[in-house]
Amino acid sequence: MRKIFFLLIVVCLILTSCDQILPPEEEPQNQHVHTWDDGYFTVVPTCQTDGERVCTCSTCGETKTEVVPASDLYHVFGNGEETKPATCTKKGERLFTCELCQAQQTIETDPLGHAWDEGEITKTATEAEDGEITYKCQREGCDATKTESYHLHKWDSGEITKEATCWVDGEIRYTCQHEGCDETKTEIIPKESAPHYFDTAWTKDQTHHWHKNTCGHVLTKDQMDGYAEHTFGEATVLVPATCTTEGTKEKTCTVCGYKVTEKYTDDTQHEYSQEWTYDEEQHWHVATCEHGGTTVKEDHTWTDEPIKEGSCTADGEIRHTCSVCGYLYTEVVPKEDYHDIDETTHTCKICNEVFYFQVNREANKNKVVLRAAFMNKGLTELVMPSLIPNWNYTAWYAPEVVSSVSTSTLETLTIAEGVTTIAYQAFSNKTNLHTVVLPSTLTTIEQEAFMGSGITSLHIPASVTFIGAQGLAYCESLTDIYYDGTSSQWATLLSSAKNILKGTDAIVHFTD
Numbered sequence: 001m002r003k004i005f006f007l008l009i010v011v012c013l014i015l016t017s018c019d020q021i022l023p024p025e026e027e028p029q030n031q032h033v034h035t036w037d038d039g040y041f042t043v044v045p046t047c048q049t050d051g052e053r054v055c056t057c058s059t060c061g062e063t064k065t066e067v068v069p070a071s072d073l074y075h076v077f078g079n080g081e082e083t084k085p086a087t088c089t090k091k092g093e094r095l096f097t098c099e100l101c102q103a104q105q106t107i108e109t110d111p112l113g114h115a116w117d118e119g120e121i122t123k124t125a126t127e128a129e130d131g132e133i134t135y136k137c138q139r140e141g142c143d144a145t146k147t148e149s150y151h152l153h154k155w156d157s158g159e160i161t162k163e164a165t166c167w168v169d170g171e172i173r174y175t176c177q178h179e180g181c182d183e184t185k186t187e188i189i190p191k192e193s194a195p196h197y198f199d200t201a202w203t204k205d206q207t208h209h210w211h212k213n214t215c216g217h218v219l220t221k222d223q224m225d226g227y228a229e230h231t232f233g234e235a236t237v238l239v240p241a242t243c244t245t246e247g248t249k250e251k252t253c254t255v256c257g258y259k260v261t262e263k264y265t266d267d268t269q270h271e272y273s274q275e276w277t278y279d280e281e282q283h284w285h286v287a288t289c290e291h292g293g294t295t296v297k298e299d300h301t302w303t304d305e306p307i308k309e310g311s312c313t314a315d316g317e318i319r320h321t322c323s324v325c326g327y328l329y330t331e332v333v334p335k336e337d338y339h340d341i342d343e344t345t346h347t348c349k350i351c352n353e354v355f356y357f358q359v360n361r362e363a364n365k366n367k368v369v370l371r372a373a374f375m376n377k378g379l380t381e382l383v384m385p386s387l388i389p390n391w392n393y394t395a396w397y398a399p400e401v402v403s404s405v406s407t408s409t410l411e412t413l414t415i416a417e418g419v420t421t422i423a424y425q426a427f428s429n430k431t432n433l434h435t436v437v438l439p440s441t442l443t444t445i446e447q448e449a450f451m452g453s454g455i456t457s458l459h460i461p462a463s464v465t466f467i468g469a470q471g472l473a474y475c476e477s478l479t480d481i482y483y484d485g486t487s488s489q490w491a492t493l494l495s496s497a498k499n500i501l502k503g504t505d506a507i508v509h510f511t512d
Helices: 002-021 487-494
Strands: 040-043 051-056 063-068 081-084 092-097 104-109 120-123 131-136 145-150 159-162 170-175 184-189 208-211 225-229 236-239 247-252 259-264 282-284 302-308 316-322 328-333 357-360 367-370 381-384 412-415 435-437 457-460 480-483 507-509
Parallel strands (some): 480 507
Antiparallel strands (some): 051 063, 081 092, 120 131, 170 184, 208 225, 247 259, 302 316, 316 328
């Protein structure tokens, strides 16, 4: 025993001395730690037999083979058998049996969840109020329901999320504007609706112009941007035409600038003398070409120049000259035109000559204003205006004509055909005037025309459409008015002004 113990001590000493004498073993160069992947089975393990797996180092590519021990992890269970069906809300159970060792395992299955139908609208939504949809579970034995609100989406104008081009469809996203609703929808913007790309310069031919597309699509001319016929402005004459030679005009399209030059003739462009030809009223140029004729005759444009001063006792002279052609003539101004007549005394302020009436020649209107022709002549009957030369028969605007006739003598007055208006107060307060004959052309009896007169009866033609205020008022002797219209027309006539018959008690006779 002691010998064995002694030998062990000797061996230990020898080994210790060897460690001190022998050089240390050199470490291998470039050694690294392998990083093994999950590998793959070359022999699949089961619950009863081992398997093998080959793993590879992801750094150096070296492989190793290792044994995978048999384990309960490798049971072959198959699909199992449902032992407790799951419902919409409760879990079920499924029993699995290993095909190799007959080991069993029970696993819970998740609830199936409700299988909702498409729903039924139980309250219809409006723009102002949400509606409701009720859904029912379709699984056998489940009577669960749920109700959800819904609304009519009110889409905004949309936001383009992808621009459409003539090659690629675009997209636009709409968002519901109802509060609390974040629903969106996306629609396609068809590429067909997107505009093509066109050149800014005009392309043109003899009849049309357009912008040619640059996007590469094949388009017909009428699909080109701006395709239209030329719009030509007024032609510019390059070479004037005459009645015997052609001229040249150039017209330009106001849109694209296309120019066209064309020949033209003008039979009206005759050659005319530079000298004027004229008569007393007009002037013109005479053609010098073989066609003859004249330019359009135009009236003279007069400038007047006094060449002889006139007076109440001597005629004057005025020279009238056409400022265009130079034609002139001299006109005598009668001495009568130089009188300056006082309106009250009817006497010329220059030569003291007395005038009973005056013809006013101004503007050739031939108006006649009577001054004192009938003053204190004791007339009892007067026919007007047939006795007055140059009278304007369409209107009687001068009540001073009859105001000059003595109120105490004038009894009968006949107004000739052609007069349409009896002026304001023309016969008012003519108390001896008992008979008046009105013309069939009369349309207007102005305010107070016969007020306070002594007429006893009056025949008013149906042509009269207006009687002014108090036109026949206070005619105390007037007993009968014979109106050539109907009672309805008379009523309309009386509504044209106020107090037409005030203070007059007369019987009105109508045609109906």
